Amino acid sequence: MKKSWKGILAATLTIVVSVGMGACGKSSDAGSQTAQVQSVGDLCGIATMLGTDRFSGVVTSGKEKTITRDSSRKIGQVCVSKGDDVAEGQILFIYDAQSTKDDLEKAQLELQQMQNTLTARQAERNQLAADKKKAKATEQLDYNIQIAEADTDIREQQYNIGLKQKDIDKLNTLLTNLDVKAPFAGRVESIGSTGDDSKAGDASGDLATTDAMSTAADTGSDSSTGTGFIKIVETDQVRVKGTVNEMQMGMVAKDMSMIIRSRTDNTKTWTGTVESIETNSPEADNNTDMMYDGGTDTSNQSSKYAFYVSLPNHDGLLIGQHVYIEPDMGQGDASSQEIRLSASFIQDADKDPWVWAEDAKGLLEKRSVKLGDYDSAADTCVVTEGLTADDFIAYPDDSYTVGMPCVEGTDEAADSTMSFDGYGGDVMSGAVMGEGMDAMSDGSYAYGEDASASGMETAEGAADDGTVIGGANGAVG
Numbered sequence: 301m302k303k304s305w306k307g308i309l310a311a312t313l314t315i316v317v318s319v320g321m322g323a324c325g326k327s328s329d330a331g332s333q334t335a336q337v338q339s340v341g342d343l344c345g346i347a348t349m350l351g352t353d354r355f356s357g358v359v360t361s362g363k364e365k366t367i368t369r370d371s372s373r374k375i376g377q378v379c380v381s382k383g384d385d386v387a388e389g390q391i392l393f394i395y396d397a398q399s400t401k402d403d404l405e406k407a408q409l410e411l412q413q414m415q416n417t418l419t420a421r422q423a424e425r426n427q428l429a430a431d432k433k434k435a436k437a438t439e440q441l442d443y444n445i446q447i448a449e450a451d452t453d454i455r456e457q458q459y460n461i462g463l464k465q466k467d468i469d470k471l472n473t474l475l476t477n478l479d480v481k482a483p484f485a486g487r488v489e490s491i492g493s494t495g496d497d498s499k500a501g502d503a504s505g506d507l508a509t510t511d512a513m514s515t516a517a518d519t520g521s522d523s524s525t526g527t528g529f530i531k532i533v534e535t536d537q538v539r540v541k542g543t544v545n546e547m548q549m550g551m552v553a554k555d556m557s558m559i560i561r562s563r564t565d566n567t568k569t570w571t572g573t574v575e576s577i578e579t580n581s582p583e584a585d586n587n588t589d590m591m592y593d594g595g596t597d598t599s600n601q602s603s604k605y606a607f608y609v610s611l612p613n614h615d616g617l618l619i620g621q622h623v624y625i626e627p628d629m630g631q632g633d634a635s636s637q638e639i640r641l642s643a644s645f646i647q648d649a650d651k652d653p654w655v656w657a658e659d660a661k662g663l664l665e666k667r668s669v670k671l672g673d674y675d676s677a678a679d680t681c682v683v684t685e686g687l688t689a690d691d692f693i694a695y696p697d698d699s700y701t702v703g704m705p706c707v708e709g710t711d712e713a714a715d716s717t718m719s720f721d722g723y724g725g726d727v728m729s730g731a732v733m734g735e736g737m738d739a740m741s742d743g744s745y746a747y748g749e750d751a752s753a754s755g756m757e758t759a760e761g762a763a764d765d766g767t768v769i770g771g772a773n774g775a776v777g
Contacts, residue, residue, distance in 0.1 A: 334707045335656065335664045335700050341689035344639050353551060357542040357560065357609070357625040359617045362534030365483060367392060369529040373474070374399045375494045382491055385535070386482045392530050395478045404471040411464045418457040425450035486534040492527070538617060539575065540609040542625040543583055546602040552577060557628035558609045560617075566690060571628065572611040579605055639683040645693055646671070646681060656694040657687070664694065664704040 369375065376396035380386060428450060432443035540560050544552050554574050562568040582603040609625060611617070646653050649671065657667040669686030687693070692708055694700065 333699060333701075334705045335658075335694045335697070337656075337658045337664075337692035337694045337706045337708055339689075339708075340639060340641070340687050340691045340693055343645075343693070344641060344689065353627065354561075355542040355544065355552075355625040357540045357623045359614075359619055359621040359623060360539050360541045360608075361619060362486070362537030362539055363484065364489075364531065364533050366528040367480060367483075367530040367532065368527060369393070369480075369492075370395075371527050376478070378491065378494060380488050380491070380530070382488055384488045386486060386488060386532065388482055388485045390482045391479045392482055392488075392532075393480050395474070395480070397475060397478055400471055400474050400478075404468065404475065407464060407468045407471060411461065411468060414457060414461050414464060418454065418461065421450060421453050421457060425454060482532055484532070484534055485536060486532040489531045489533045491531075492529045538611060538614045538619065540572065540611065540623060540625060542607050542609065543604045544577070544607055545604040549577075549579075549605075551627065552607050559626045559628045560609065560611065561624040561626060563622055563624060568616065570611055570613060570617065572609040575608045575610040577605060577607040581605070639687055639689065640675070640678075640680045641683050641687070641693075643674070643679045643681050645695060647696060649681065655687070656696060656700055658692040658694075658706040658708070662706050663702075664700060664706055665702055 374396040375393055376398075377394045379391045379393055386392070425447060428443060428447050432440065432447065435443055540558075542552075552574060554577060556574045558572050558574060560570040560572060582605055617623075641655075643649065645655050646669070647656075647666075648654060652668065653671050654666045654668045657665055659665045659667075667686055670684045672682030672684045674681050692706065694706070
């Protein structure tokens with residue numbers, strides 16, 4: 301009775317799998333057929349974008365720099381407005397000279413007073429030394445103490461004079477560095493407050509903090525007192541901004557070669573190098589933008605950091621355009637690699653060879669190809685024209701027609717499973733287990749020549765719990 305039950309179940313499963321094999325390349329809706337296509341690069345073992353880790357990116361302007369102002373100095377004039385295009389070396393703002401001159405005159409007077417005090421104290425010390433020589437033995441100790449105190453005062457005054465002289469030198473430097481200039485050509489993105497209510501109207505834009513990418517301008521002032529004032533963005537160059545999380549940091553390095561790929565047309569690419577990785581400035585949004593073969597890695601528990609890719613040529617890219625960033629593993633030149641395709645994909649090879657291929661609209665077409673050498677041992681042909689590694693082709697099927705919608709990969713079939721309630725087994729609907737794919741007793745699949753060779757149960761033993769076992773040829777027992 302048990303064997304009869306198993307025979308019925310085996311026959312039922314065989315029919316189900318046969319139906320699934322017949323439905324390969326078709327959707328679950330019998331009225332709507334689709335052709336399942338595969339990447340030429342994957343079929344031929346060529347490195348293409350599909351086998352490469354991707355990062356989401358956005359095209360941004362070039363360098364950004366926030367010019368700082370010395371908060372201890374008064375600004376006399378702001379020479380630009382928000383939105384102005386500026387040239388390298390153009391004056392952005394000018395410090396007020398009069399206030400610096402006043403400070404300089406005051407410091408010079410203080411220095412003169414300190415020097416006069418030093419001269420007087422030195423004279424007192426010399427007089428004490430002369431009087432000591434004439435003093436009695438009982439008075440020598442008192443003179444020694446007074447002379448020591450005078451020496452201390454003299455050294456302290458000399459030190460203070462040195463500090464004051466440095467202040468004067470700094471003020472003289474500031475007077476020769478009143479003009480603050482643009483470090484590169486670009487556009488004024490924002491202007492902060494001048495700190496003077498009477499000139500508040502000059503500031504068009506609010507700049508509360510410096511940008512993470514910015515550095516202080518060399519204005520001859522102490523950068524510790526600097527605050528962000530004018531932000532300039534380079535306009536004649538563009539960069540691509542990507543993000544990487546903590547676990548992906550090893551995938552991106554400075555000066556690493558990258559390929560920028562259009563999201564709308566994967567044949568359009570640009571090359572560049574990683575210019576910087578902002579490890580000191582984590583992004584506010586902790587969602588990652590790592591792409592795996594079209595999917596997204598959502599490791600939202602770790603911080604992410606921006607990195608920038610500089611491009612020597614950015615023709616065709618627009619500021620704000622969203623793109624893919626891929627480490628350059630040679631996939632950019634995939635079209636130049638030899639395509640050696642299984643002969644089973646090629647129709648009318650002896651006369652007018654063609655293959656079923658996906659066109660730009662995602663529809664099936666008969667695409668003519670030109671063939672090169674044929675390898676009889678491997679049963680493969682070199683395709684010299686008509687296909688690239690980024691194309692998708694379909695295995696021949698009598699049900700295919702020109703204009704049929706294409707489905708890339710096997711994800712759709714893999715996601716559709718048929719369950720046998722009460723037996724704990726799953727059968728993939730619309731997909732056939734490949735050669736050497738064996739079903740494990742827990743419902744998963746393993747690869748091997750034989751299920752029992754991998755320490756798995758035989759078909760008869762596995763049937764008790766409803767698990768489907770596939771042998772070397774994908775047969776069902």
